[in-house]
Amino acid sequence: EAQVTQNPRYLITVTGKKLTVTCSQNMNHEYMSWYRQDPGLGLRQIYYSMNVEVTDKGDVPEGYKVSRKEKRNFPLILESPSPNQTSLYFCASSWSGGNKNIQYFGAGTRLSVL
Amino acid sequence: AQSVSQHNHHVILSEAASLELGCNYSYGGTVNLFWYVQYPGQHLQLLLKYFSGDPLVKGIKGFEAEFIKSKFSFNLRKPSVQWSDTAEYFCAVNRNYGGSQGNLIFGKGTKLSVKP
Numbered sequence: 001e002a003q004v005t006q007n008p009r010y011l012i013t014v015t016g017k018k019l020t021v022t023c024s025q026n027m028n029h030e031y032m033s034w035y036r037q038d039p040g041l042g043l044r045q046i047y048y049s050m051n052v053e054v055t056d057k058g059d060v061p062e063g064y065k066v067s068r069k070e071k072r073n074f075p076l077i078l079e080s081p082s083p084n085q086t087s088l089y090f091c092a093s094s095w096s097g098g099n100k101n102i103q104y105f106g107a108g109t110r111l112s113v114l
Numbered sequence: 115a116q117s118v119s120q121h122n123h124h125v126i127l128s129e130a131a132s133l134e135l136g137c138n139y140s141y142g143g144t145v146n147l148f149w150y151v152q153y154p155g156q157h158l159q160l161l162l163k164y165f166s167g168d169p170l171v172k173g174i175k176g177f178e179a180e181f182i183k184s185k186f187s188f189n190l191r192k193p194s195v196q197w198s199d200t201a202e203y204f205c206a207v208n209r210n211y212g213g214s215q216g217n218l219i220f221g222k223g224t225k226l227s228v229k230p
Binding site: 033035040041042043044045048058090092102103105106107108 | 148150158159160163204217219220222
């Protein structure tokens with residue numbers, strides 16, 4: 001079954017404690033992306049990756065890091081989480097070109113930073 | 115900067131009422147247009163999309179949307195809503211760089227509540 005898998009689904013942590021949210025897709029997609037969803041603000045892109053070892057900042061990259069060492073994985077890293085990073089996070093993936101660029105979303109990770 | 119505007123933050127309808135959710139975007143070039151739906155507690159799912167061709171596109175669950183290039187609009191419609199349509203709806207746009215995908219820009223979403 002084609003899917004985008006995020007882990008964990010729920011996470012409560014404290015300020016400053018490094019964490020990683022994993023994202024994996026089994027569709028051989030080139031393009032992967034991280035979004036955060038906040039009430040009244042919709043989805044805002046954090047980082048995206050066009051392919052292995054190619055990443056770039058989205059609209060709200062501050063406080064986040066990503067890596068793309070393998071095509072299927074695109075982890076989101078918070079080196080020193082702060083309360084303003086409390087949010088719902090979605091990973092998405094798609095093919096990179098033409099009519100195949102529909103993005104498929106993971107189930108989401110709800111993060112609370114105390 | 116490219117932006118997507120959704121006119122209504124929260125829409126409340128009774129079952130069987132007709133629905134139209136507005137979406138306007140700011141980019142003037144070739145675009146791909148999407149509507150995603152997020153049911154309570156779930157992830158985003160694609161409702162329908164427009165890449166080219168017939169500007170009236172039909173999606174799942176009886177939804178349709180019309181692309182009006184001159185108005186930079188891609189409004190979502192459904193003739194008769196059901197309680198199960200209660201969800202948040204997001205319009206999204208990405209620029210088509212000659213076949214390569216640009217980044218997806220989302221509107222802020224419209225929450226739809228359907229009263230039984």
